[in-house]
Ligand code: SF4
């Protein structure tokens with residue numbers, strides 16, 4: 159197996175609402191030949207609201223500092239598992255590289271701390287690394303405990319592939335409207351990916367956090383189709399999708415009279431269980447608001 | 459270059475549109491919008507917007523600055539980037555809406571400043587700049603209480619079951635906020651960045667219309 163060291167930017171959710179994504183990735187990625195070197199003293203990327211209160215240059219400076227810190231690690235890839243972190247870091251990286259004005263502004267700000275950055279790292283989503291550098295054969299080779307019979311709705315969400323399914327080195331790692339990578343991940347574990355047209359629908363993102371009354375109908379459709387398709391669990395790569403789709407099921411039931419109670423897990427937790435790893439220590443399956451019983455039942 | 463956006467004085471005054479083309483992130487490509495409606499048709503929350511992105515862009519061309527900067531379109535966008543990847547003219551719709559939102563807040567429109575997003579963004583930025591990390595507890599608490607004590611308490615209580623669940627599953631901690639180590643360095647960088655940002659918005663003539671202002675279809 160080819161070994162690879164990447165700079166790892168976990169993002170703020172790794173410390174709180176999506177700690178189970180971070181835990182399970184740190185457990186499974188070394189098995190897939192990817193070693194993490196955590197970006198030194200990383201900070202928040204500004205998510206999808208930072209521009210409103212902070213403005214453009216401060217927003218770019220946030221990602222600029224992370225990228226500058228990673229650059230000193232000597233790796234060539236800046237890898238993150240969070241959709242919003244990916245979007246912001248990727249966007250800023252391209253701007254710093256291709257737009258002289260932005261490059262100068264960010265470097266003027268970084269300069270007060272003796273830092274600089276030129277846009278030379280590749281910002282990559284960890285799922286793209288799994289698709290392009292690891293490959294499904296290497297994933298399958300680790301499966302000791304196939305999740306046979308588990309029905310999974312693969313819910314990608316929006317920002318993981320939009321707009322940056324286009325990679326920095328050219329080419330697309332998947333498509334915008336009908337990406338297949340998550341179903342490939344699910345199948346590799348031995349589970350069954352149910353047909354699921356809502357795979358790239360938006361969960362409302364931060365608007366769902368601040369004003370759920372505006373967006374609950376979006377989540378209703380996402381959970382509703384998974385239920386209709388008989389999914390045991392929903393699996394997602396996105397930290398905010400996991401939280402929104404899981405935590406609002408009670409509110410949906412109250413508002414719409416539905417009877418939703420579908421666990422929402424990360425693909426990396428499915429990997430950990432399929433790799434025969436510890437359901438708690440490695441898969442962090444105890445950290446769900448809706449207990450992930452169908453997955454736990456298959457853990458070794 | 460960048461200063462407060464000009465307020466049109468008559469119908470189909472192109473000055474606001476020109477300002478947007480030049481000063482809003484992605485605005486240069488907005489000039490290529492051909493009004494096909496793919497963006498609005500792809501929008502999951504188009505039904506809840508005062509105007510979909512297509513119409514909003516036409517309103518910018520028509521000089522309807524007030525209506526544009528007061529519209530809830532800027533706040534109801536969920537940043538799903540559906541419009542961006544589907545636009546046949548490669549107009550970066552989401553970025554334009556984000557930036558118009560920033561303009562609306564900067565120029566002091568009450569509808570903008572009092573929007574949920576602006577309140578949330580303020581709380582969020584406070585945490586990101588102070589600690590270098592988002593503390594989800596403090597951000598939501600600050601956001602809830604930005605509506606006042608009574609409403610803050612009400613919203614807090616309504617979300618209590620979720621918060622308790624998060625604490626129980628160790629996805630929300632009790633105790634000091636998470637922070638990055640060198641918050642002093644981050645503050646210095648952000649202060650400098652804010653200074654550069656302010657520099658680019660300085661030197662404008664407020665909301666005054668640039669001299670002449672005769673460019674328009676109704677000449
Ligand atoms: S999809 Fe693009 S070209 Fe079509 S109306 Fe929207 S912004 Fe204009």
Ligand code: SF4
Nearest residue numbers: 501535536538539541
């Ligand atoms: S990014 Fe905003 S405007 Fe564009 S489709 Fe999504 S919600 Fe609609």
